[in-house]
Amino acid sequence: MTQPTTRPGLDPAPTVAARPALEARGVSKRYGMRWALREASLSVARGELVGVIGPNGAGKTTLLSILAGETRADAGEVSLLPREIGWVPQQPALYGRLTVAENLRFFARLERTPDVDGAVARMLAQAGLEDRANDRVEALSGGNRQRVNVAIGLLSSPEVLLLDEPSTALDPRQRERLWEFLRGLVERGTAIVYSTHNVQEAELHADRVLVLADGEVVHTGSPRDLEQAVGTSGVGFEAAFVEFLCRRGH
Amino acid sequence: MRWLFLKDLQILRRSPLLVGLLVGYPIVVALLIGLALTRGPERPRVAIYNQVSQSDRTLNLGGESVDTSKYARQLYQSVDPVRVQSRDEALELVRGGEVLGALIIPPDITTKLQTGLEPATVEVLYNADDPVKAQIVQDTIKSQVQDANAALTRRFTDVALGYLRLIVAGGDFSFLGRQFHVLGLGPAERLLRGTQAELPATSSARRDVQQVIDFAQLARENLDLSDEVLASVSQPIHVDAHVVRGARSATLSSFAVALAVTVSLMFVTLLLAAGILALEREENAFRRLVRGLVSRTGLLAEKVGLAAACSLLVALLMLAGLALFVGLDPARAPLWALAASAGALAFAAMGAAIGALTRDVRAASLLAFMVSLPIAFLALVPSGTVAAGLYEGTRAVSALFPFAPSLAALRAALDGSGALLGPLAHLLVLTLVLGGAARLGLRRFG
Numbered sequence: 001m002t003q004p005t006t007r008p009g010l011d012p013a014p015t016v017a018a019r020p021a022l023e024a025r026g027v028s029k030r031y032g033m034r035w036a037l038r039e040a041s042l043s044v045a046r047g048e049l050v051g052v053i054g055p056n057g058a059g060k061t062t063l064l065s066i067l068a069g070e071t072r073a074d075a076g077e078v079s080l081l082p083r084e085i086g087w088v089p090q091q092p093a094l095y096g097r098l099t100v101a102e103n104l105r106f107f108a109r110l111e112r113t114p115d116v117d118g119a120v121a122r123m124l125a126q127a128g129l130e131d132r133a134n135d136r137v138e139a140l141s142g143g144n145r146q147r148v149n150v151a152i153g154l155l156s157s158p159e160v161l162l163l164d165e166p167s168t169a170l171d172p173r174q175r176e177r178l179w180e181f182l183r184g185l186v187e188r189g190t191a192i193v194y195s196t197h198n199v200q201e202a203e204l205h206a207d208r209v210l211v212l213a214d215g216e217v218v219h220t221g222s223p224r225d226l227e228q229a230v231g232t233s234g235v236g237f238e239a240a241f242v243e244f245l246c247r248r249g250h
Numbered sequence: 251m252r253w254l255f256l257k258d259l260q261i262l263r264r265s266p267l268l269v270g271l272l273v274g275y276p277i278v279v280a281l282l283i284g285l286a287l288t289r290g291p292e293r294p295r296v297a298i299y300n301q302v303s304q305s306d307r308t309l310n311l312g313g314e315s316v317d318t319s320k321y322a323r324q325l326y327q328s329v330d331p332v333r334v335q336s337r338d339e340a341l342e343l344v345r346g347g348e349v350l351g352a353l354i355i356p357p358d359i360t361t362k363l364q365t366g367l368e369p370a371t372v373e374v375l376y377n378a379d380d381p382v383k384a385q386i387v388q389d390t391i392k393s394q395v396q397d398a399n400a401a402l403t404r405r406f407t408d409v410a411l412g413y414l415r416l417i418v419a420g421g422d423f424s425f426l427g428r429q430f431h432v433l434g435l436g437p438a439e440r441l442l443r444g445t446q447a448e449l450p451a452t453s454s455a456r457r458d459v460q461q462v463i464d465f466a467q468l469a470r471e472n473l474d475l476s477d478e479v480l481a482s483v484s485q486p487i488h489v490d491a492h493v494v495r496g497a498r499s500a501t502l503s504s505f506a507v508a509l510a511v512t513v514s515l516m517f518v519t520l521l522l523a524a525g526i527l528a529l530e531r532e533e534n535a536f537r538r539l540v541r542g543l544v545s546r547t548g549l550l551a552e553k554v555g556l557a558a559a560c561s562l563l564v565a566l567l568m569l570a571g572l573a574l575f576v577g578l579d580p581a582r583a584p585l586w587a588l589a590a591s592a593g594a595l596a597f598a599a600m601g602a603a604i605g606a607l608t609r610d611v612r613a614a615s616l617l618a619f620m621v622s623l624p625i626a627f628l629a630l631v632p633s634g635t636v637a638a639g640l641y642e643g644t645r646a647v648s649a650l651f652p653f654a655p656s657l658a659a660l661r662a663a664l665d666g667s668g669a670l671l672g673p674l675a676h677l678l679v680l681t682l683v684l685g686g687a688a689r690l691g692l693r694r695f696g
Contacts, residue, residue, distance in 0.1 A: 065537075068541060069541045069542060070537045070538075070541050081542065082541040082542040083541075083542040083543075087538065087541065089534060089537065089538065091534040092534065093533065093534040093535045093537065093538040094533060094534075094535070095257065095261060095533050095535060096533060097260075097261045097264040097265065098257070098260060098261065098264075102257075102260065106253060106257050107538075107543075109253045110253060110254075110539070110543040110544065111543065136264075152538075
């Protein structure tokens with residue numbers, strides 16, 4: 001077996017488009033004495049779907065929340081301002097006592113969207129929730145709440161969408177519908193970066209994976225690249241991923 | 251900011267239980283206080299066994315008759331009297347708990363008062379099962395007996411003064427139906443001077459007469475002072491009251507109103523401000539909002555403003571309701587609004603600080619409730635009830651929270667008891683300090 005050839009902390013230039021939609025360089029974050037993220041760099045092209053994977057505590061949520069501007073990094077830089085990025089946190093950030101349309105309208109107004117009603121109608125249609133527009137969010141299923149959560153992240157028509165564990169708590173059918181929806185966005189040119197602890201999901205729904213371990217980027221490339229790097233072709237991506245981490249002592 | 255404000259109002263509108271509590275609670279408090287203020291204290295139920303016959307209820311003091319039933323009526327007005335026909339019946343009622351106490355008036359009370367040879371005595375029986383009620387009975391009867399004693403002493407003094415004036419100036423008086431003439435010290439002195447003038451210059455009797463004249467003069471002059479002396483004896487202690495702190499215009503009812511409004515203002519504002527801020531965290535919306543959509547300070551200002559506005563409305567409605575029960579001066583309404591606004595802002599800043607410490611609405615509400623009660627109690631500790639050092643300590647701690655200055659501001663606004671500017675400035679400082687604490691709390695919020 002051979003050692004992976006990719007260099008930690010370095011994200012090769014994207015192949016989908018020349019100009020990156022989002023770039024982050026040398027991003028670090030410490031909580032007390034512990035490094036949650038160390039010198040992480042990332043570059044995402046328009047229309048690219050990037051999955052961030054890694055064991056629990058690897059720094060996936062920290063990386064995404066820094067990219068989203070929700071958490072302040074101790075070092076490093078991100079190419080876009082928080083307002084320019086769509087952000088979908090892991091827990092739906094919605095007001096349960098407001099309806100779906102009211103939630104969308106409220107955030108659209110705060111985003112200073114030029115045509116609030118048009119944006120709300122567009123998001124309801126995209127999320128397939130037109131018939132639930134006047135239902136209170138507290139009455140929705142977990143899957144539908146997540147769709148509203150994603151729709152709010154897309155209200156300002158961002159070029160980049162970040163999603164933290166978007167399929168957690170969704171049943172397989174809801175998960176499939178979510179990925180269909182996200183695939184549609186990617187086809188329209190939106191760059192999407194999401195984190196997941198589900199390696200098979202990353203294999204299925206990522207053009208490229210970024211592997212984090214102990215706060216460091218230890219691999220970036222397509223799922224096939226990882227399998228080839230480990231030299232376990234044919235045993236499946238999940239087994240290759242586990243083997244990869246084992247060899248690196250994680 | 252406007253959209254945040256409208257969103258929170260919309261959420262409040264859809265929380266009928268919360269809004270019902272926030273509106274209903276002050277209304278209930280206002281009604282209870284209003285009823286308490288208009289109804290007055292409950293009169294104790296007391297059995298009365300009056301053994302004095304109707305014909306013996308008049309005293310004759312120095313030829314003047316005094317109706318003792320007047321003093322009995324005063325007592326009956328301060329209790330709920332139950333007339334009984336025997337001491338045993340009175341005792342039975344007290345034992346059975348049907349009355350709190352019994353007053354037994356002996357048949358010889360007017361005779362004893364008339365002769366003054368021995369003091370007249372009334373008997374009081376009471377049930378001590380409930381020490382508070384027993385104390386009420388004792389205090390009520392004691393107070394009325396003291397009033398009667400004082401009134402009778404004044405009458406005795408007047409009679410004694412009449413006799414003294416008779417001795418000094420002379421005149422007629424009747425005793426046991428017979429008329430007597432008293433010469434008096436003044437006329438006696440004049441008579442003696444005339445007699446002395448008629449005596450020969452060498453008479454040895456002139457010196458003796460002179461001694462009697464000197465005695466009469468001395469006695470008359472000193473007895474002239476007896477009016478003041480007897481007046482002092484009849485009322486040895488006068489009360490000369492001066493207001494040291496607060497204002498003479500302060501009334502019990504306006505204090506009760508200020509207290510009720512402050513308590514309601516505190517609960518409504520603290521619970522609302524803490525709750526609506528904690529809701530942002532509970533709904534996971536806070537981090538989404540502050541990543542460029544709203545600043546943390548803006549969010550805080552909106553919560554403080556909303557909570558203060560809602561509670562101010564409730565406080566003004568409450569004041570308007572209480573004004574139906576007690577005499578509040580409507581011309582001072584702008585001052586009420588000013589005091590209530592300052593209090594509401596300080597409480598809202600404190601509520602926001604509590605909300606910034608908690609993760610959900612329930613925890614925020616519980617913490618707000620737990621914090622508010624001790625603050626109110628501390629501010630209400632009266633001077634003189636605890637050691638001086640401890641009292642100063644409670645005042646210092648109270649000054650750190652908005653309850654005491656809000657109460658002072660509202661009292662000043664309602665009836666002018668104390669200056670308004672001091673408490674307003676205090677509340678402004680607390681708003682800034684507590685608002686700063688809430689802002690610090692938001693740094694780790696999310």
